[in-house]
Amino acid sequence: MAMTGVLRPGLAQIRVLDIDAAVKHYVEHVGLMKVGTCGDGRVMLKGRDEFDHHSLVLRPSDQAGFDLFAFKVESDEALSAFEKRLTAYGVEVTPVAAGEQPGFGRRIAFTLPSGHRIDLYAEVARADEIPDVENPYIWKSVPHGMGAIRMDHILLYGPDIDKNLDIFENCLDFKLAEKVDDPEGNVFAIWLTCSNKAHDIAFVRHPEPGKLHHVAFFIEDWNAIGHAADVMVREDIAIDLGPTRHGITRGQTIYFFDPSGNRNEVFAGGYTFYPDDPVRTWSFDQVGRGIFYYERALNERFLGVVT
Secondary structure: OOOOOEEEEEEEEEEEOOHHHHHHHHHHHOOOEEEEEOOOOOEEEEOOOOOEOOOEEEEEOOOOEEEEEEEEEOOHHHHHHHHHHHHHOOOOOEEEOOOOOOOEOOEEEEEOOOOOEEEEEOOEOEOOOOOOOOOOOOOOOOOOOOOOOEEEEEEEEEOOHHHHHHHHHHHHOOEEEEEEEOOOOOEEEEEEEOOOOOOOEEEEEOOOOOEEEEEEEEOOOHHHHHHHHHHHHHOOOOEEEEEEEOOOOOEEEEEEEOOOOOEEEEEEEOOOOOOOOOOEEEEHHHHHHHHOOOOOOOOHHHHHOOO
16 A cells, blocks of 8 residues: 555553553563653653654553554645644644654644544654664564564544544545444444554444553564463463454454553554455454454453453
8 A cells, every 4th residue: 555644553652550560561571662751750662663762652640541542644744634634524633742752743632532532743753773774684682572563553442433433534544444333233343544454543332431442562473472472471461362363354462461451462463454445344243253263252351341
């Protein structure tokens, strides 16, 4: 896909209860790199194969959960154009000054009908340590922990996800790659992409707004999934489910929890999406196989535990 407009996910900010325990989890166990600490105590992290200043922010709080998810757009002109499109569609847009996230230029922020904050930005500084670009080695440095390559996607829970879909398709030019319909034929879950990936963001219908289901980190392959499982057992990390794979997206996966109770995923594989592909649709009686392909059933914790 010739990616224009919205290019990719670039930034997630989540709340954690114990910043030291969270940093240890995401750096030593998940395998991210610590970039630095903001004056207000937020900690910035990045994957080993990411060029941008940072991609994950941990904010100390007395309640775990979701703050924001941001996408990079191709230019400042594109950012202004998206602001106009959102405003014309009736979406309230708030400017965010350059530097609110160290290394990031100006952003625009808006709240989805599901209660989630989404930001767009065009400018971000390069990280101090980036992958080699001249005669590159596979690794700049030897991977550690689970070997997280990048922050990959997010799954969010909230109401009115059909209205979210409307905004993403009509204002931001995302494509609906896959969906689940409930028994009455209403949309229960959606997987959206701005790229060739099977998904860059996903939503599940839920009565409470603004909830986080998981933040996902891309790792290399099935062998890496197995290695990640070994790390989780060795470090006594709470596993939700896996190793397994999805029918939806076809990715290989393990779900687990950080020390604050935020769910994480390590994810590998997934199909290639093209903009002329038809929407893959799942009926509700097959959603167990769609989410957990081998087990062919959902567990209550996966459906109900959010932050």
